[in-house]
Amino acid sequence: MNAPLSSQAQAELNPLHLELAARLRRETQGEVLFERGARGRYSTDASIYQIEPVGVLIPRTSADASTALNVCRELSVPVLARGGGTSQCGQTVGAALVIDNSKYLNRVLDFDLAAMTVTVEPGIVLDHLNAWLKPHGVWFPVDVSTSAQCTLGGMAGNNSCGSRSIAYGNMVHNVLSIDALLLDGTAATFAETSRMGDAPPRIRALMETLQDIAARERAEIERMVPNVLRRVGGYNLDIFHPQSSRPYTADGQVNLAHMLVGSEGTLAYTRSITLKLSPLPAAKALGVVNFPTFYQAMDSARHIVALGPCAVELVDKTMIDLARSNPAFRPVIEKALIGEPEAILLVEFAGESQDEQLASLAKLVELMGDLGLPGSVVEMPEAAAQKALWDVRKAGLNIMMSMRGDGKPVSFIEDCAVPLEHLAEYTSQLTDVFSKHGTKGTWYAHASVGTLHVRPILDMRRDGAAKMRAIAEEAGELVRRYKGAFSGEHGDGLVRSEWVAWQFGPQLTRAFEAIKDAFDPDRLMNPGKIVRSTKMDDRTLFRFKPDYRVIPLTPVLDWSAWNVNNDPASDTVSDAGTGGDPAQGLAKAVEMCNNNGHCRKFDAGTMCPSYRVTRDEQHLTRGRANTLRLALSGQLGQDAFTSDEMRATMDLCVSCKGCKRDCPTGIDMARMKIEFMSQWRQKRGLALKDKLIATLPRWAPWAARFSFLFNLRNTLPGAAWLSERLLGFSSKRTLPTWRNDVFTDRAASVDAETADVVLFADTFNNYFESENARAALAVLQAAGYRVHVARPATDDAEPNRPLCCGRTYLSAGMVDHAKAEARRVVNALQPFVARGVPIVGLEPSCLLSLRDEFLVMGLGDDAQALSQQAYLFEEFLASELKAGRLDLKLNPLPQKHALLHGHCHQKAFDAVKPVQQILALIPELKVELIESSCCGMAGSFGYEASHYETSMKMAELSLLPAVRKADADTVLVADGTSCRHQIADGSQKEGCLPAVHVACVLQRALIVS
Ligand SMILES: Cc1cc2nc3c(=O)[nH]c(=O)nc-3n(C[C@H](O)[C@H](O)[C@H](O)COP(=O)(O)OP(=O)(O)OC[C@H]3O[C@@H](n4cnc5c(N)ncnc54)[C@H](O)[C@@H]3O)c2cc1C
Ligand code: SF4
């Protein structure tokens, strides 16, 4: 059910667009989004452009999409189909009705294993399709880097290509047919012309027109279409007279679906696609060739390709160094290196037999000897080592994209393709072009097909547009000299459509216009792309338009690390705080999001739980970052930062910090939410429930003293209902039970002077589950440590109130109060830190805030020093184990299986492995990690009535199904307080064991004989 349009939207939209919205609401079942925030969120893709759409339709059925096309034609409103919105060239932005297929139109419609085909709706994500296909031993092999988020409709729209395109080809070589709708409502299955005999008259006429154009232009096609494997610009008119050495079809037939592939939604709307599948290769071998010069790497590529590999991928020196500088990746990359190479090529062989792949690897070694580089190949026959190295290659790109400052790697000549024999000259000369314009670029990717990715660093707010054009023109000259393709992978869009005429000449450009008009005489399908385009450097279409301004704002946290300038020529970054951001770094941090859409992934990582359950752009890291950016730059109207729209956008962010870790550019939405909450609270105040939660550390001592009274909420009939009505706590849950055996009241503690470990008990483990803190104390003591229990400093204004990290205040945006709590902690622990005594805590979200938020609250050097010595219980034990100092005698448990759920913040700080390491010390215990995202409870989030459903959906994604399978032989381990509660609330199986903190598991292993 669509909510009524707000008065603001009604005032902003013109009568035509209001009518469009009204008709879509009436005539479709889809979600109709015409509010300013939604339009803003759909105004960008992963390019440098930003154009506000007319509105957005999220169709529930293909019939909805069909109706929308009809309405748009009647009202003369342009239409723009969209999948993941990850395009780099601006083909997925426009002043049109955006039809987002990714939420509902994502099913597998038909699968024929014998025929090796699958038919899918356009919104299905590639990784989801391949996960579905895997049990059948087949896959769809166009393995683009954005496989976790891009859709098959978008891949077909762009004629996408993967790392292994040398073996499998581009999209166009793997699409068998497309069921499409023209704007006039004509539906047809575009396939081999021989199968289209019964097509409607409109389509038969269209086919004749296309054949006529192709026949007329034959000589020009042969003259102008480059003969390279990678060429995705313009329309595929050469399906009638193929120019590439890789044929479009095995039997030479013309397949009209291939005219739609790469057409960027400008010709027709794709309802479903039938794809050709490939067998999953049974065996793979990887050879890493080390080169003393970049030029030699490029020069060798053509010889290596002759050996028949399925991938030859470049990693240059900059990327090697980036990987080396990361402690997690260093050991992996080091294993692939011989000395100090200037570049490496990852050469993969794949097929049915391992022996054959090993034989190919041996040939590679021999070849490199013949080329004068004996001993340059690191052989990697094992799957685990191969996967680790491919992951490093991906991560290197991510680090490059996380560059701070206004200069950013910009994609506009990123995928020019040249024949392999010219690759060395081309890359060398393009590098010279970059330095001439005071910039540089890092090279990587598909050496196998002459498509090397490179993004020169440009400042698109200042002189970037002029430099972009100059570099593009000079790169174009090189591409022409070497008979390459200007657009070899990512399409035309806004950045390259003007280059279509340059590439194909005026005559073929006119032919392309005729093709467009034959399909779409109204010119309403994604206009301005491929033909009749705007200029690439039209700054009015940029995300950072000439009038882009950030509204001055004083953030409550320190964002100065983002407030810098970078200079690619000298490779320097200015000092923190000198970047000139009127929002003191907050705006620049938000602007880091480049819309690559990785937050739409569903893999083992955490990011982004709210998207995983809603599939809404609004409840996605990218949607939030875009909304914040638009608000901070005044593009969503006055006071947008504290608007209801912004509140709704941030509402389902569970502050899991998944994005902090998984987002390639390091968007830290949890921290940004603190800023938002702070501004919101100052302007709009807090609800009573939020105040109660925030101030919990203050009243906790009283609640513990009168625990029987406070716990009546869970036991007295009607109390839960009342707490929902009056306060907003979900009546479907019990609240944590107050205990009067508060840990810090009773714990035996050695004197501060003699301590060799300090145990920091957080508010939750102190008042609700003090057995965890007692277990930790017992384990540490059993291991021989003299443990001091952290208490307030003697000069603390409230010496009797236990320490607290201030997390509950942070969540409510009460940053001053959080700071006050943090200061108490820093003061109390400073003497221990000064003596090098480790500080050990139990609750991940609390302890890890000492290493995270404490550092951006202006607490000075003491907080810095504390962060270096603050450990989770399991991290401390694991580090002692590594240092050979851990002396802990553990016995087998009755259970032989431990099922572990990692807290989101543990995952964000790479602190799950230590739990696994420590549990593995228990004899006979098999430890298994649940591949889960956020549990959904997330502090107080899941306790709130308004979030209950979302919270449970998050838990049901993977955690609860895994937990329900646990049997009596299993011990469930979860270190997060809220995770344990969610498991208890959600598992609800007779005899299902409660989850426990790792400290309790170890304590049991101490005493079991
Ligand atoms: C970091 C990064 C890495 C990338 N790596 C690669 C790579 O390795 N290889 C590669 O080829 N590309 C790559 N890309 C580009 C992009 O991710 C791919 O082209 C991807 O396939 C686009 O899919 P999407 O679902 O996001 O499409 P969108 O961007 O949503 O749409 C792409 C085009 O298809 C059209 N379209 C979408 N659905 C339909 C439909 N139903 N009917 C008609 N037209 C439709 C759209 O209008 C648009 O013109 C990369 C991008 C980024 C940001
Ligand atoms: S939030 Fe991060 S992962 Fe998501 S689109 Fe932006 S940069 Fe990519």
Ligand code: SF4
């Ligand atoms: S903190 Fe978590 S919920 Fe919030 S945007 Fe990041 S990944 Fe999504």
